[in-house]
Amino acid sequence: MKDVVRRNFDASVDAYATYERRTNRFTALARLLAAEMRVRTDDGLGTVLDAGAGTGVSTRVFAETATNTIALDVSREMLKEVDAAPRVQADFDRLPFVDRSVDGVAFTASLFLVPDPAVAAREAARVLRPGGVVGAVAPLGWTDADGDDAFEGLERDSRSPAGATAVRDALADEFAIATGTWQFSTTAANLRLFHAIPAMAARLYPKLDTDERVAKARELLDSLDGTFEQRWRWIVGVTE
Template sequence: MKEAVRTNFDESVTAYDDYERRTGRFTALARLLRAEMAPRTGDVERILDAGAGTGVSTRVFGDWGRTVALDLSREMLREVSTGERVQGDFDHLPFADGSFDAVAFTASLFLTPDPGAAASEAARVLRPGGVVGAVAPLGWVRADGSDVFDELERESRSPTDANTVERALEDSFAVQTGTWRFATTAEDVRQFHAIPAMAARLYPRLPPEERVATARELLAGLDGTLEQRWRWVVGVTET
């Protein structure tokens, strides 16, 4: 499973950056997550950006403290331009106990089949009173509140759903949670699933190019404006 995730993201760098240039979604998520995390802890010097991707979130958290960008994908990490870079798995963090003031999983914790292991590792590397934050997708809805994928033959499904991510963090932290809503378009949804790693939400067994093409065909009939929803979860360690 982890090898498939790494390979998918190694092949997704260009499409990932294209989507971010179009929507600014990952930058917005990181900024909102930082705004929820900052009031819940004291001074922050060192931040772990867990699942940093191409460094969009690393740049945002770099305005808050000294960042370490960690990702399973070497090709994604090559694009990170700020902070320290470490290739690794956030289920087995290569850091000492209590070595960070904050750990952020911006659009990443839902990509692991065992978020409990990652949450435990985050708690281990955080100092007392440190803060963790994560976001997970809740999907896309029409103006009437119906799910975009209800009438399609496929569901855009994460390896781990938002409720499971929230429960995993609750086991290690005292958490607060909420929902963010973003106005978006049908073309944005198609662009999101043009990222090979995201098209795997629909067609995980197909090769990357074929899965993207098939996803584009599936979504061709979408039109108009939509809403994308994300769950945020922020927790603190015991002091």
């Protein structure tokens, strides 16, 4: 599964940039997450590991806030775009860092992408110093103006998203956590643009190849109109 996720993001660089230029969504999420992490540290964010840094959207935000930032991602193609910090190509389930070596670990829209978030939660706890802080955001999906799931009744091969509860539970096992939700108003056009990212369309049609799945997602979402709310769960934890 991880190879599939890596390949999906390797193929997502351009579409990801287009979505972010239009919406600024991941920048907004990283800013909110950085603020929640910062208030839980006594002396500011020191060295932060941006785990699942992607093209560096979240890295840029943490580089503004932390003393040092390191961008880590499994996708070489996404990582090539990062310009705000040193880059490490690695799996966050096996962090190439010694124990207690960083002050913060941030998973901006990344920890829900692994089969078992508990593995990376344990790794984060291992590399964080005592009093260090972890943060994560994970998607809760889209609702329409009536509060109904935007995907209800739409025929697709799998349901999306699935991992926010698993992310919260995994972090709660390792850290003293606080959690909540953030909500963004968005349009049907932006919901379609999100699923024009091959890695996101894969959550609807995991078995199709890149072009086919993006085309099928476009077709599926073509009839949507109006505005939607996109919700995310945030979790911030401190080492105990």
